[in-house]
Amino acid sequence: DAGITQSPRHKVTETGTPVTLRCHQTENHRYMYWYRQDPGHGLRLIHYSYGVKDTDKGEVSDGYSVSRSKTEDFLLTLESATSSQTSVYFCATSWGREVTEAFFGQGTRLTVV
């Protein structure tokens, strides 16, 4: 257990509203990731961070933004939620270079109605 906490664990929101999901880690891992899991698609990378204020896009980054102002926190923001963003979101962390096993949080189930 790498001490990864996602909040909230469940959220229902309306189309067009902004939503922020939080990932907090206590292990001082350098790398942090946001994935979404959808039936038939597996785990798809949204954004990742390789250090404080250092972030990069994944394969499904449209409609999402991230911020990392502290090592321990990685925020995922949906600026204007759409129904296609209904999903289960997972945060993951890893030490980084040459140690790439990532540890995952419990997930956030987001429903956009």
Place this chain on the structure above:
Amino acid sequence: DQQVKQNSPSLSVQEGRISILNCDYTNSMFDYFLWYKKYPAEGPTFLISISSIKDKNEDGRFTVFLNKSAKHLSLHIVPSQPGDSAVYFCAASGEGGSEKLVFGKGTKLTVNP
């Protein structure tokens, strides 16, 4: 274009027999491969990994084989147990030195008593 492919959505085996889960990748720049196991309503957990400089890694009942020329890896579970029933994800990293993890769509393994 999917870089990590798990072409079997599901697999069913009898308890005590061998389970073989397969994974193919297209990007020759990947240099590290991992398997994750996921139970419903939980985050994925790391299972086993292999570096591209090796062709086999073993950890108890779990063995991962890597065939670089074929861009193929497999996970063998021997003997299979009912508690192994889960979704298994193959992942790869190292493209361009990146720690970004790219996942396949997953294979649901069911081990029947």
